[in-house]
Amino acid sequence: METKPDYPESEASSSSSYYHSASKVKIFFMVFTLSILSWVSTLNSTVSSTTIEPIGLELGTNNLQWVSHSYMLTNTALQPVWGKLSDYFGRLILLKIAIYVFMIGSMVVAFSNTLSVLIVGRTIMGVASGVLQVIAIVILSDLIPIRQRGKYLGFMSAANLFGMSLGPLWGAIISKSIGWRWTAVLNVPILFIASNMVLFFIFIPAPPGSFKKKVVRIDFLGIILAVLAAGVFLAAFDIIGGVQRLPSILSIIFVVIGVVLAIVFIINEKKTKKDPLISYKVLQEHNVWIGFLSAIATGVVIYATLFTLPSFYRVITRNPDLAAEAKIWPWTVGVVISTVVCGISMTVYGNYKPYLVIGGIMMICGLTWLSLVNPGSNLIHSYLGSFLIGLGIGFRVPSVTIEAQCVVKYQDLASTTALINFARNVGGVIGMTSANQMLKYRFMDKVSTLAKENPEWESQLLLVSEGIISALWQVEDEEVKEKTLEAFAKTVNFIFYYCIFFSCIGFVLSLVTKKVKLLDEFDSDESHAPDLEQSKDEESVVGDEVKNKSETVEPNTVLDSTKGSSPTETIVVSPTKLAKHETVTES
Structure with a gap:
């Protein structure tokens, strides 16, 4: 088939x-x-x-x-x-x-x-x-x-x-x-x-x-599930970026929901008729x-x-x-x-x-x-x-x-x-x-004790934690500054x-990972490959021709539609020769 x-x-x-x-x-x-x-x-x-x-x-x-x-x-x-x-x-x-x-x-x-x-x-x-x-x-x-x-x-x-x-x-x-x-x-x-x-x-x-x-x-359902799963999962990590202590209960809930949605998405992809x-x-x-x-x-x-x-x-x-x-x-x-x-x-x-x-x-x-x-x-x-x-x-x-x-x-x-x-x-x-x-x-x-001992610099330390690094150099006490830099x-x-x-x-x-030798799928006789401007009618002819020839093709062979002197010509080649074409098996 x-x-x-x-x-x-x-x-x-x-x-x-x-x-x-x-x-x-x-x-x-x-x-x-x-x-x-x-x-x-x-x-x-x-x-x-x-x-x-x-x-x-x-x-x-x-x-x-x-x-x-x-x-x-x-x-x-x-x-x-x-x-x-x-x-x-x-x-x-x-x-x-x-x-x-x-x-x-x-x-x-x-x-x-x-x-x-x-x-x-x-x-x-x-x-x-x-x-x-x-x-x-x-x-x-x-x-x-x-x-x-x-x-x-x-x-x-x-x-x-x-x-x-x-x-x-x-x-x-x-x-x-x-x-x-x-x-x-x-x-x-x-x-x-x-x-x-x-x-x-x-x-x-x-x-x-x-x-x-x-x-x-x-597959609109698949799209909705994929976006929801990704959005919920990513939102969990955004929550993590704003909580002081891990693990966060809310972030864990979001991760679990994201994983469940991902599983439902995979099931949908397997069973969908779209x-x-x-x-x-x-x-x-x-x-x-x-x-x-x-x-x-x-x-x-x-x-x-x-x-x-x-x-x-x-x-x-x-x-x-x-x-x-x-x-x-x-x-x-x-x-x-x-x-x-x-x-x-x-x-x-x-x-x-x-x-x-x-x-x-x-x-x-x-x-x-x-x-x-x-x-x-x-x-x-x-x-x-x-x-x-x-x-x-x-x-x-x-x-x-x-x-x-x-x-x-x-x-x-x-x-x-x-x-x-x-x-x-x-x-x-x-x-x-x-x-x-x-x-x-x-x-x-790391600097909480330092901030309590030097409350006059606490606001600068808070700014540093928010990403305003220049606030470090507003601290005039050299000892506090050095400890802050080290922290x-x-x-x-x-x-x-x-x-x-x-x-x-x-x-x-x-x-x-599996090692797969990279092949140039189009190494030979590319001159007869269909052009980018190929019409829909020509494409239809190719599809019909492949269907007709599939009845006589031996198992485990590959149809190479990129070869041949015309859009209706199809050549059967070894399965090891090309990497990305349809495998044809007998019904």
Whole structure:
């Protein structure tokens, strides 16, 4: 019995046609355009780590943590949906809408006169950001065969992580020079340029079929369950970020509800007669759920370190200036180097597992090294730790994506990619909220006696716990200041121990992932592959021809619809030759 894909397999072969017919210059500009969109999205996810201080001084500190949390929560909770919706309505339409929604959210932030309005603007930006992050990688995966995909995904991941690491410095420089509002305003011209580049350099036909037929196939119950499960689960960690003692009863209740909703979602995906949001077969793939858990572990480390290292460097260098936060540059350099090296190496050697293992080891070593740093340590010591952490993260981010993509079929590519990106952001929310909770309450525990003995400085210590690090230098008593600096450094060291735990989990998971040799699905005879502009009628003919020939095909063979001199010609090949085509078995 033949299992037909949701959309004609010719869509997969069209990526072959595009990749092998397009010039290197055109592919470069396509990847560059997608990288800009990804860069803007991730830049704004961490820019609040430094803009939060001037925002708090201007608009107040009540619910100040929601400046960053609102962006991350809305970005993450909806990500599983975007991949599947792009299967129905097309990648480009969602991408273009997201660009303009992001611009609108940026202007709301720029002109906000209260913290509540600013949070609304950041929420709008977060929704659009989730679309940009997911669809950019999906488009790249659509148009580049998996063996060649590694090097391009490496460059895009470098842009993605570079945006994350640049966010704190970007926020510090802009806030100090022209004001924090300009961190939002500057998004608009950048995205306007990127939107025009999309028109010129990215061409993907919309999926065939009427709007009504597409809507009828949507698994609305699955979407509702997925969003509710993600939202409730993420809300639990946001609660954790605001409670003084763990475990919190309310957060535990939310986690349990989130897990129950997730189980109901999986059952629904297995039994639904609609087109499932995420195929149950995909959820059963060993590499997919291993990659899902690995992405969560890596996401925790990425965001926990990025939200604490800037302040950590200000403390250990005893520098009240926001510019001291530029000292996270070794993290950035390490990330950029390793993502590019990892991507190119995966393309050259056709393997991803070694880079997962190497990345895990480097993250553990870097975090262990950095946990030994204190305000009296040599700055080179901390630079080495940051560099190793960056190297480890860079090796793991693109390889985890390829790890999951290489075991799924074309029609599940978008939802699988969205799932891995969603997992990484879930880890980011966990890392960010947990780090905030530790900085706020563990720090206050350490200085509580100091605050009682020196009540004149208690308000400054409370401001430090809320993220206003400059309040440290308002303390004029040198002895109190030194004890406060030491308490803050020890609190951050505890966060590094927390990250080591998740790094170890990621490392263990990388050992048990299945090794799958990456093949170039379209290695030969691509000249006859269907073109991107193939008509619906031609696609229908291909489908009918495959059905007719399936009756005479031997078991365990693969139909390769990308080969043949015409759309109606189908060739039977060995199952080991191609990685992503439908297996045909006898009824």
